[in-house]
Amino acid sequence: LEIVWQIKIKYKELGGVKMNLMLLGAPGAGKGTQAKELIDKYGIPQISTGDLFREAIGNKTELGMKAKEFMDNGQLVPDSLTMSIVEERFKQPDCQNGFILDGFPRTVFQAEELDKMLSKMGKKIDKVVALEVRDSEIVERITGRRISKSTGKIYHIKHNPPIDEKLEDLYQREDDTEEIVVKRLTAYKNQTAPVLDYYKTQGKVISVDGEQEVSKITADIMKILG
Ligand code: AMP
Numbered sequence: 457l458e459i460v461w462q463i464k465i466k467y468k469e470l471g472g473v474k475m476n477l478m479l480l481g482a483p484g485a486g487k488g489t490q491a492k493e494l495i496d497k498y499g500i501p502q503i504s505t506g507d508l509f510r511e512a513i514g515n516k517t518e519l520g521m522k523a524k525e526f527m528d529n530g531q532l533v534p535d536s537l538t539m540s541i542v543e544e545r546f547k548q549p550d551c552q553n554g555f556i557l558d559g560f561p562r563t564v565f566q567a568e569e570l571d572k573m574l575s576k577m578g579k580k581i582d583k584v585v586a587l588e589v590r591d592s593e594i595v596e597r598i599t600g601r602r603i604s605k606s607t608g609k610i611y612h613i614k615h616n617p618p619i620d621e622k623l624e625d626l627y628q629r630e631d632d633t634e635e636i637v638v639k640r641l642t643a644y645k646n647q648t649a650p651v652l653d654y655y656k657t658q659g660k661v662i663s664v665d666g667e668q669e670v671s672k673i674t675a676d677i678m679k680i681l682g
Pocket of ligand 1: 509530534538566640
């Protein structure tokens with residue numbers, strides 16, 4: 457019993473599981489959904505550059521206003537703006553015991569800068585989870601995606617409608633229209649897909665079938681991570 461207590465105390469001191477994870481995949485592959493599952497399971501925060509930009513837009517900051525122009529067009533926000541928002545986020549104390557990167561890095565330049573930034577902090581990326589979903593699925597998923605204003609939970613009008621939450625509580629992201637999704641997919645293919653190869657050469661990529669049930673995907677990820 458004494459040993460069990462000591463392990464529990466040590467675990468708490470360490471702040472749960474120390475893991476620096478990254479979720480990679482096309483828009484709509486389920487990165488945000490899985491990040492939210494993993495926050496609870498591992499006790500580490502999600503860092504979503506998309507969420508950080510949307511927060512900056514909501515606060516009408518200068519950075520937010522600059523980012524909005526690109527986001528509204530389905531284009532990537534320039535690397536310099538992206539790196540500055542990430543650098544600020546990493547200064548927060550909750551990232552010290554691990555994090556789940558969601559939607560970042562999206563260019564090889566960002567990946568290289570991230571590695572440099574982490575190495576200065578004595579950290580590194582442990583694993584990269586690649587969520588694999590066919591293109592034909594993406595458009596259907598994104599255009600049907602709705603988000604809860606009160607909880608931030610992600611739903612789909614057809615495949616995963618809310619049970620507890622009211623439909624009035626849901627909203628659709630401005631860039632989740634078919635026209636913009638096509639542009640976001642092009643940006644993914646041209647600029648973000650090479651990031652996967654970057655981490656493959658580092659031997660860090662775990663590929664997971666992203667077309668299964670949400671809970672099955674989470675289970676697969678956790679099984680591989682241990
Ligand atoms: P997301 O919420 O991850 O789908 O991101 C929404 C939009 O924010 C993207 O279409 C981009 O315009 C912008 N964005 C988010 N993360 C990044 C990033 N790491 N680099 C460049 N642009 C980003």
